[in-house]
Amino acid sequence: MRIFKRILLAILALGLVGILVIAGFYWAVKDDLPSVADIRDVRLQTPMQVYAKSGELISQFGEMRRIPLTLDEMPQQMIDAILATEDNRFYEHFGIDPIGVARAFFGLVTTGEIQGGGSTITMQLARNVYLSFEQRFIRKVKEAFITLRIEQELSKDEILELYLNKIAFGQRAYGVGAAAQVYYGKPLKDLTLAQIATIAGLPKAPSTLNPISNPARSKERRRVVLLRMLDEKKISREQFEEAANAPVTARYHGAQIAMSAPYLAEMVRQEMVDRFGEDEAYNGGYRVYTTVNAHMQIAAQQAVMNNLHLYDERHGYRGPVAWLWGKPKDGKKPQQQPATLALTSENQAWQPQQINDYLANQPVIGMTVPAVVTKLGEDSAQLIIKGGEQAALSFANVRWAREYLNEDRQGAAPQTIADVLQAGQHILVRKTDNGWRLAQVPEPSSALVSLNPKDGAVDAIVGGYSFALSQYNRAVQAERQVGSNIKPFLYSAAFDNGFTLASLVNDAPINQWNPGTGVAWRPKNSPDVYEGPMRLRKALAKSKNVVSVRLIRAVGVDTVAEHLQKFGLSPDAIPHNESLSLGSMSMTPMQVARGYAVLANGGHLVNPYFIERVENSDGEVIYEAQPAVACASCADDPSRVTQAPQVISEQNAFLVKQAMNSAVWGGGSWAHKTGWNGTAWRIQRSKPLINNVGRNIAGKTGTTNDVKDTWFSGFTTGIVTSVWVGFDNVERQLGHSSMHPDLDRDEQPISGGEAGAKTALPAWIDFMAEATAYTENNGFDVPPGVSSVRIDLDTGKLSKNNDYSSRFEYFLIGTEPKEFAESNSAPVVFDDEEDGSIF
Missing domain, CATH: 3.40.710.10 (DD-peptidase/beta-lactamase superfamily)
Known part of the structure; x- marks a missing residue:
């Protein structure tokens, strides 16, 4: 009995010490713990998106790519893959994995450093939202307390939804919705099992397991995810084999821009930064709807670029960007400084793969696309165009290219395609209704x-040839x-x-x-x-x-x-x-x-104004333009609209x-x-x-x-x-x-x-x-206070004629001419013979 009492007292003492230790830890970190309100209002840092008036995405600003989704909008296979890989007992534990914590404590005791642990989804969320990733013991303590508080305040589904929208997946993609777009260029619901498993394997190490930068390791990690799904009986053996053997199809996809309007987007970006500050503007999830009409904006950009190309063509061709092989004909050199002059040591024609590799590093500017001339025919040239397309460039699309001499002079018109092009030249082309056309980046601006x-809304705006x-x-x-x-x-x-x-x-x-x-x-x-x-x-x-x-x-x-x-x-x-x-x-x-x-x-x-309204991340309108309107009748009802x-x-x-x-x-x-x-x-x-x-x-x-x-x-x-x-x-x-x-x-x-x-x-x-x-286009209506009388075209006086020598003219009432034009009457002409003027 005495031994039993001593054991019981020892247990109670250890328990009391444990409680005191926990209380001490809590007291030490309580000021750093998030409040209940903070936990229930975790904000997803979503980028600012800029839209045309009718909803087409124009641009996206922000370091983090994020497409928030509800749990109901996520495929069940994605949820299964994440749970099987990251935390298969997620719906059973209270947020902390005792085995993981013990493993971390043992590593600290044996090595003096935190080696791992805290691998539950709730603990990862706590670390991701509120803490840093440094391996320190005090951080693990904070993580445990935050985890318990999260589990108290949020349901399991709420925790999982927040985790799936918050966690990093590499390539600046945060959340599974953004990851689907960045890696596969399509909505999450449209992904295959292999693609889902690839994404589900990324949270462990988004950089080293990345399918774009390291496809081999990504494929190995995908197999691990699929095996765990198979063990959890979430997929069949046939599904496992098909997905595990699927090729790696990931590649980088930018935001799904429906209509590019970079000058307008930059105007919006600057306006939003001025209003909200840089961090808030970029990460607050604002959706900015502009006043521009998408059809009109596209037409404006096309009109500006086409017009500059027409100017440039009538003033002559300034020559190829560079020679990749072969010698310039007649010793002539490029009119433009070449971006790259890459001659082979043997000065031999390049192979298609060499050309494609070279073109991959050349920029597309405006309508111009880089290409390389590979062969000349009698009336056409064979090209390899950036992206690998092989095409023929007809002489009809080259014959404009007289040599540019200066802004006022052009050389002789070319008679054959060889007068303009040679094999080995890096040139620029642009797509037209009549096929590819020889081009150059226009020198003027527009x-x-x-x-x-009626109200100053910007319907379209173009600030130059190419942003x-x-x-x-x-x-x-x-x-x-x-x-x-x-x-x-x-x-x-x-x-x-x-x-x-x-x-x-x-x-x-x-x-x-x-x-x-x-x-x-x-x-x-x-x-x-x-x-x-x-x-x-x-x-x-x-x-x-x-x-x-x-x-x-x-x-x-x-x-x-x-x-x-x-x-x-x-x-x-x-x-x-x-x-x-x-x-x-x-x-x-x-x-x-x-x-x-x-x-x-x-x-x-x-x-003039270009922002129609701004919505926050919850879809609430926080700003809406109230422009003053050109409306003569509005003064009768000022409450209806500002005049x-x-x-x-x-x-x-x-x-x-x-x-x-x-x-x-x-x-x-x-x-x-x-x-x-x-x-x-x-x-x-x-x-x-x-x-x-x-x-x-x-x-x-x-x-x-x-x-x-x-x-x-x-x-x-x-x-x-x-x-x-x-x-x-x-x-x-x-x-x-x-x-x-x-x-x-x-x-x-x-x-x-x-x-x-x-x-x-x-x-x-x-x-x-x-x-x-x-647009709504009405006639030029005659306003009140304006009269119309027939005048003589030569004298501006009233006319009795009803023929080509006269016309009806508009006047402010009271300013009409009072005299009729007579055959012998002289017109009244304003001149200013003062100051030495000569007429």
Whole structure:
């Protein structure tokens, strides 16, 4: 009995010591343990995703790839594989495996280091969520207490679901949903048993057992997982054999981007970081829905890239990227510095595998794909294209390639394909409707911005040819001289200061002596043609520079500068001199589009925006745009919507719109030899665009004097778009191109000097032909306060004729001409013979 009492006392003493030890450990680590609320609100660090308005994924930002799934959304085989491999008694134990803990304690006693243990799913979750992976005893103590608390607060299913969404699987994939996408490019539910077993084997060592970097070890680990599933009777012997012998099919898959819009995505990323901070923005699981229409965005990107390739082709071919074998013909060297000049020691032709290995390391930039010429025929070249495709490049898709000499000169047209290509050349090609076409990365840059003029929502935005080539977003960052794109704002000021569409201004040369500089200022038209007295409708449509100079003199530079501020322009950016009339001011394409939206929507200044709403990881809307809307009737019910400020009158906007409409459709009578075209007459050739909107199009070209910047900006009632083309190097001019003697009109619709009508307008047309199918486009309705009377085309006075010599013209009520044109009456023409002007 005495021995029994001593044993009992010893057990009680040891138990008390154990309790005190546990209590001591708890006291030592209690401040580091998560609260009950923290445990029940474990946050999955999910990346920020950016979507188009209609739900297409544009981009994903964040270090961790994660696709959260509920337990019900996970295949049972995945659950079985994880449990069989990681913790087959998961639903039976209380969170801690006594055997594992004993093993860890024994390792500590014998080696002085933690060797392993704590292998239950709950303990792995505790370590993964709250602790580091360092092998220290105190960490194991914390892990045990956290495990017990997790088991108290969460059900087994909740623990397992959290584990399967939280655990790392390598390649920055966290959770089984992301792992399925990263390794196999498809949803978890679509994986085979072999693929499921591969993923289930990764938590033990995601790096060393990775099927991409170490397929052999991954296959061995997959077999272990399958054996454990077989032992647990979760699969049959036949299923085991089939899955164990399956090939390793894993390869890296990026996020499932449905529509690439990198410039827009970067704008969203920066906006979200500014709002929430970098860590929160990247890992908070936000879903950002933009205002862009996916169809319009794709059309915008295609239009910009195609247009730059057309420019580059008419200015000539700069040569191959590199020679891989063979000597350059006639001693010529590549026009471009080669990215790699890799000659074999024997200078022999490369084998297909060598070529494929080389091409695998060459970048795809925009529409251009690297290829190698392997053989020349009489009228085609044989290529190996990146990715292994073997294709023929016809001479029809090469004959554009006259030698590039400079921006203004091109060499002779090639007569055979051998005049352009040689075997062994690394070249670039692009895919067209007519097959592969010889290409080069365009040297100029371009930008496009398209807005909904009603509320400023960005419908499409392109900041350059390729985001991979340059992250500089020219749509919102590049302030370039706008040239004649400024003129609609100037005419708006004129209509507010006594001028009408029928006012005559003298289109004649100006020669103004400046005694201060000793130099005469001689602004010129482009082309350098002068037509004498001209109605303002026609002057804007034909973009007469000297008429704009006379208008700014008549209205006053300061008055015009103040009026321009109404279009959202900063007063500090507006030059207070007469060069303003010729577009010396610098603006971004976004600023131009915003200003033109005022004209399109009836005089309201809207604020461009590109984020429609933001949802958190639970799908709750935490931000939704509330844009001010261009709506004249909204003032009657301000609770319904915020009204955008009316900065110019609806009537003023209508009159400017009319003159811009004539830039497209011209005027006069071609049958009576009085017909004329505006600078945007090429729009008339676009049947798809005309089918969508009829004649309800208004626009304006823009070209700087030295042709360093070219523009076209225009609108319908439902969409306003501005396109810019130029070199990033502001010293470079866009130059000239000569007519190619061997190309027909469809292949080379443009030659001569570059200009807004030739260089920027084609991209605008291509985009708008697609975009207007997705917008509401109504007619240019005549607003109240505007009358229409028949005028004489020569004098701008009232006309009694009903023929080609007259037309109906719009006027603000009260500004209509009061006199009829008579055969012997002289027209009233504004000129400014002061200051030494010559007419």
